[in-house]
Amino acid sequence: MSTTRGLPDPSEIRTSVRDFLAQLSAELRDLSLKIYNHPELSFQEHFAAATIRAYLETKAGVVVQDSKAKQETPTAFVATFEHLVGEEHEELVSVGFCSEYDALPIGHACGHNLICISGVAAFLTTAFLLRRFHLRGRLTLFGTPGEEGLGGKINMLRAGDFDGIHFAMMLHPGNIDLAYPTYLAAQSLDVEYFGCEAHASSAPWDGVNALDAMVCAFNAIAHVRQQLRPTDRVHGVITNGGAAPNIIPAYTSASMMVRALTIGGLKEEVKPKVVACLEGGGKAAGCEFKLAEHPTYYDVNTNPTLTSIYSSELATQLGISLPSPTDQRAISRGSTDMGNVTYACPGIHNVFDIGCAAEIHSVEFLEHAKSEMAHERTLQRVGCLVMVAVGVLTDKAVRDKARKEWEEERVRAVARGVEVRGWE
Numbered sequence: 001m002s003t004t005r006g007l008p009d010p011s012e013i014r015t016s017v018r019d020f021l022a023q024l025s026a027e028l029r030d031l032s033l034k035i036y037n038h039p040e041l042s043f044q045e046h047f048a049a050a051t052i053r054a055y056l057e058t059k060a061g062v063v064v065q066d067s068k069a070k071q072e073t074p075t076a077f078v079a080t081f082e083h084l085v086g087e088e089h090e091e092l093v094s095v096g097f098c099s100e101y102d103a104l105p106i107g108h109a110c111g112h113n114l115i116c117i118s119g120v121a122a123f124l125t126t127a128f129l130l131r132r133f134h135l136r137g138r139l140t141l142f143g144t145p146g147e148e149g150l151g152g153k154i155n156m157l158r159a160g161d162f163d164g165i166h167f168a169m170m171l172h173p174g175n176i177d178l179a180y181p182t183y184l185a186a187q188s189l190d191v192e193y194f195g196c197e198a199h200a201s202s203a204p205w206d207g208v209n210a211l212d213a214m215v216c217a218f219n220a221i222a223h224v225r226q227q228l229r230p231t232d233r234v235h236g237v238i239t240n241g242g243a244a245p246n247i248i249p250a251y252t253s254a255s256m257m258v259r260a261l262t263i264g265g266l267k268e269e270v271k272p273k274v275v276a277c278l279e280g281g282g283k284a285a286g287c288e289f290k291l292a293e294h295p296t297y298y299d300v301n302t303n304p305t306l307t308s309i310y311s312s313e314l315a316t317q318l319g320i321s322l323p324s325p326t327d328q329r330a331i332s333r334g335s336t337d338m339g340n341v342t343y344a345c346p347g348i349h350n351v352f353d354i355g356c357a358a359e360i361h362s363v364e365f366l367e368h369a370k371s372e373m374a375h376e377r378t379l380q381r382v383g384c385l386v387m388v389a390v391g392v393l394t395d396k397a398v399r400d401k402a403r404k405e406w407e408e409e410r411v412r413a414v415a416r417g418v419e420v421r422g423w424e
Contacts (some may be wrong), residue, residue: 007133007394010387014317017386020128021121021379028117029375031055036113036370039103042146048101049075049143052116056141059124061131067143069159073152077143078161079123083130093399094138095389096162096345097123098170098338100147109366110148111173111354114378118171121382126389137393140165144337149188149257151295153337157344167392167402168347169306170338171381173374174360177320178351179311180328183300184233184259185266186335187293191217191278194288197250207248208286211241214252217281224273231332232270233259259335263298264416298339298418301409303346305402309391310350313384334360343413346406348388352381 007013035048053064056079067076084092099119100112123141130137142161146152156162172181193214198207221234228234236256242249258274260266275291282289304325314320322328338349354374358364368374391398 016132017125017383020125028121032113032117035101035116036108039107042102042148042150045075045101045145053077067156068161069155073155075145076152076156079141081127081139083137085134086136092138093393094164094166096140096142096165096168098142098144100144102145102148107366108369110360111369114173118378118382122385125386147337151337154295154340157340162344165345168341168345170349171385172351173354174351175353175356177353178328179307179322180302180325181333181351182329183333183339184335185263185299186259186297189256190292192253192290193282195250198248200246200248204248209248210252210287211249213281213285213287216284217278220277220280224277231261234274263418297335297337298343300339300349301342302348303402304405306348306388309388310384313387317383318380346402
């Protein structure tokens with residue numbers, strides 16, 4: 001990392017980061033537990049959004065505003081901090097951090113209470129460093145709701161909230177540390193079948209069985225998995241299977257998710273096969289078929305320069321040495337709408353170990369997400385992420401290299417037919 005413009009030695013910055021995070025720790029813990037104890041589903045996070053905004057509004061120099069996507073994403077917000085030292089002609093580097101705060105039906109089993117405070121902590125700590133060391137920069141904290149399938153970041157991208165952001169970064173809790181995680185491209189689909197009710201015993205021939213359509217579709221998907229790649233995923237749940245066993249179901253519905261290693265593979269291979277299965281189920285049972293599509297999540301385009309700084313800081317600050325990038329990429333971590341952001345600007349979405357052996361979305365992970373250990377490990381990794389922000393804010397060579405890598409990947413993405421804006 002460059003020490004231009006009189007910047008002190010990185011070790012001094014790390015000490016300042018550690019001390020500042022120690023000062024914030026108790027109030028961040030309180031914020032995390034408030035959100036954990038009041039779980040809210042996607043786009044229903046009114047308590048969480050209000051609580052986070054109220055906390056940020058107590059911090060000097062922080063301006064909190066509604067998202068430009070407020071109409072379709074009412075629980076989103078944008079907080080900014082600027083430190084305009086130096087000459088006006090100097091580049092004003094803009095760094096964005098993301099906080100998530102929606103829950104799963106079982107609660108915060110994905111640790112979004114920790115994602116929330118990791119973004120808040122990184123934003124406030126970097127703001128402190130701008131003042132402490134007289135650095136020039138513009139920081140943004142994005143309050144991004146609805147990550148669990150509804151794509152809050154995609155709405156915010158489309159509305160222009162991310163316009164002007166040069167670099168974006170965030171952290172995600174898990175049971176392992178990864179600087180090169182593989183996040184799959186994904187899309188959620190809602191399917192409905194419409195048939196005709198009849199008495200299931202006295203006149204079943206008068207009915208058109210919507211449950212048969214659903215079962216046919218699920219069986220077809222089970223068979224098509226043989227032709228899917230090892231990195232592809234298809235999974236779903238039946239949300240309405242009929243009213244009673246003695247009534248031929250006239251209506252059934254299900255929620256599905258399709259995933260692939262890349263956005264191109266999702267659109268060109270996996271999704272068409274699954275949609276064909278869903279359509280075929282309706283045709284086989286003689287039912288009307290209806291499909292609703294949710295926003296498409298892109299695979300995460302991890303920036304090598306940014307994540308190499310993070311990896312180095314893990315080793316320096318915490319003594320954690322990571323496997324090779326190839327070995328790390330072999331581990332799939334699900335999907336995220338942060339993938340879309342990484343096609344709109346250089347970014348990273350790294351995973352950190354909170355000390356729980358279980359995977360995310362489990363009861364065990366749910367319990368551990370409120371632990372003191374999880375809190376402490378969150379702030380430790382925030383210290384590493386902040387140094388990534390410092391790197392791009394203070395070192396033009398780092399910025400130029402990261403930008404070049406990102407632009408080269410965009411060229412490759414366009415060649416693969418990807419819409420590089422991050423949304424359709």
